Amino acid sequence: MFNNKLDYWMEKRGLKNKHISKLCGVSETTFSKWRQNKTQPDIEAALIIANALSITVDQLINGEEED
Numbered sequence: 001m002f003n004n005k006l007d008y009w010m011e012k013r014g015l016k017n018k019h020i021s022k023l024c025g026v027s028e029t030t031f032s033k034w035r036q037n038k039t040q041p042d043i044e045a046a047l048i049i050a051n052a053l054s055i056t057v058d059q060l061i062n063g064e065e066e067d
Contacts, residue, residue: 002034005062006049007035013054015053024041026045
């Protein structure tokens with residue numbers, strides 16, 4: 001699931017909801033809903049999240065690990 005992959009990468013990079021939600025231009029509540037798998041980000045937000053985590057959208061969605 002997306003939220004498990006998001007949690008994995010955020011923990012690995014040491015980033016918090018506040019930081020990424022600000023980059024995406026959404027509230028912490030909205031970002032929290034993404035992490036809880038209640039809603040999903042649009043593709044633009046997914047790209048911003050992936051960039052903030054220094055990974056590809058594919059890694060974020062499919063859970064591929066770093067090389």
